[in-house]
Amino acid sequence: MKIGKNEGRLLSEGHGRGFTHPAVFLFLFLPFGAIPGYVTVTLAFLLADSGVGMETVAGLVALAVLPHTWKVLWAPVVDTTLSTRRWYVLAAVVSSLCLLAMGFVPGGSLWLLSGLILLASVAGTLIGMSTEWLMAHTVSDDSKGRASGWAQAGNVAGASVGGGAALWIATHYAVWAGAATLAVVDLACCLALLFVAQVSLPVRTGAWRSVVDVGRDVWSIARSNKGMLTLFLLVLPVGSGGAPHLIAAIAHDWNAGSDTVALVRGVIGGVIALAGALVGGFLSDRVNRRTAYLVFGVLLAFCAAGMALAPHTPEMFVLFVCLYSFINGFVFAGFSAVVLDAIGAGAAATKFSLMASLGNLPAFYMTLLDGWVQERWGSGALLLTDAGLGLAGAAVFLAVTAFSRRITTAAA
Numbered sequence: 001m002k003i004g005k006n007e008g009r010l011l012s013e014g015h016g017r018g019f020t021h022p023a024v025f026l027f028l029f030l031p032f033g034a035i036p037g038y039v040t041v042t043l044a045f046l047l048a049d050s051g052v053g054m055e056t057v058a059g060l061v062a063l064a065v066l067p068h069t070w071k072v073l074w075a076p077v078v079d080t081t082l083s084t085r086r087w088y089v090l091a092a093v094v095s096s097l098c099l100l101a102m103g104f105v106p107g108g109s110l111w112l113l114s115g116l117i118l119l120a121s122v123a124g125t126l127i128g129m130s131t132e133w134l135m136a137h138t139v140s141d142d143s144k145g146r147a148s149g150w151a152q153a154g155n156v157a158g159a160s161v162g163g164g165a166a167l168w169i170a171t172h173y174a175v176w177a178g179a180a181t182l183a184v185v186d187l188a189c190c191l192a193l194l195f196v197a198q199v200s201l202p203v204r205t206g207a208w209r210s211v212v213d214v215g216r217d218v219w220s221i222a223r224s225n226k227g228m229l230t231l232f233l234l235v236l237p238v239g240s241g242g243a244p245h246l247i248a249a250i251a252h253d254w255n256a257g258s259d260t261v262a263l264v265r266g267v268i269g270g271v272i273a274l275a276g277a278l279v280g281g282f283l284s285d286r287v288n289r290r291t292a293y294l295v296f297g298v299l300l301a302f303c304a305a306g307m308a309l310a311p312h313t314p315e316m317f318v319l320f321v322c323l324y325s326f327i328n329g330f331v332f333a334g335f336s337a338v339v340l341d342a343i344g345a346g347a348a349a350t351k352f353s354l355m356a357s358l359g360n361l362p363a364f365y366m367t368l369l370d371g372w373v374q375e376r377w378g379s380g381a382l383l384l385t386d387a388g389l390g391l392a393g394a395a396v397f398l399a400v401t402a403f404s405r406r407i408t409t410a411a412a
Helices: 005-011 024-049 054-073 076-080 084-102 110-138 141-172 175-195 207-222 225-235 258-284 289-309 314-343 348-377 379-411
Strands: none
Touching (some): 024 175, 024 258, 054 110, 084 110, 110 348, 141 258, 289 379, 314 348
């Protein structure tokens, strides 16, 4: 029998060899977090420390988020071309090279830096899509919450530990050395693909038919009540504010030095966030996943408000950033669990990316808004803005959910 190009891609994924252990996704998702981690922790601190304005720093940070709001446009290529493992390796190589190059770009070359950030972030979306596809197809349904927890543990470890370690190396040795270390670690994560279970999938007939099937699969999610509520939740600024992206840049207002930032946004914060992601993933397997995500987002808003109102001292910076990291781990795990619960299998890369694109919109617009607020009214106002809009988003979602249930009950 003659096998078409796309059929060969599907058959190359394997022939049913059990399920992947959830812990494997910690390593596969680590590069996905390390790319924005280098931008939000390492670059943000170094640029702010050298006198670059907060709005400019916020713009660069937002640029790292921007491809994640549009990635649904190129997600179908992961579902219909090459193999998932090949996409992962290709994206890992490109992102590692971009990280390495950032270490050699002078702080004044903002246009070149912007280009590298954008390219690395696009590669990061492909890393995320490939990992999410593997999660959807190689993890049992009753373990997807835990898999989400492990994956987001890798995400926050890459962002916090990776970004913090690169900052420490950059400030104690050389900027390029920090970037190079993170690039090598990211590339090494490709070895985790050896521990992913092989799966057998239905054979598709040709690339065009595959695209049509992807479109139908995505539409089936968008028109379902669960899918619509999930999509609506993700566009609200619940647990998706800009404060986490700007913490390193505003550390000076708490008199926190580079070593303190590297520790609490790095190794210590990363371990705490990792623990939070694992706990959040565990909880997401035991309660309604949308409810869990909503509660996690509300807790994060209260933490941001507490940091704004507490004394601005190095001790309070350490305390609240660690607490924020722990709750943020909950949010990340809850996010992935909500999305995996809604999309099922099928064209997982496209469906996950559709929801993740919408889910990253709040991070993008809140980062720009927070940077604008900070320039005018200070870091306390930034955190209160983040908290207030997060709580407002939760209230709006509860109202819409209640209205949806009333309509459904009346129709029945």
